Amino acid sequence: MSSYEAHSVSYSGTTESDWSAPSESDFETDDLSTIDDHYLLSSSGFPPEDFGDLQIPVVDPDGNLNLNALQTAYSGGHSVEAVDGIDSDTVGQVKGIIQRLASEEFDHEIGD
Secondary structure, three states, X not given: OOOOEEOOOOOOEEEOOOOOOOXXXXXXXXXXXXXXXXXXXXXXXXXXXXXXXXXXXXXXXXXEEEHHHHHHHHOXXXXXXXXXXXXXXXXXXXXXXXXXXXXXXXXXXXXX
């Protein structure tokens, strides 16, 4: 089983625009300690060893927390539960972060 580390993201604004997960080339930097602020999970810790270690993006490359990304991260085929080898404690931790961000920043409830 893989070991994942969760953390909160950093952002400068919010958006409810359409969402698609960013690729490494979408960022204006190659500094992984800056890019990791857009992601909730890493398989190698923070900062990650490689861009591919990052999972569950919710902040776009422009620094905006995205409500649609939070909803995608919470449930469905690209959610935290779909990450291979993640343990239930980490899933719960990430879902808690997602719910808090949706509630505090968008006054939107995400949940079961």
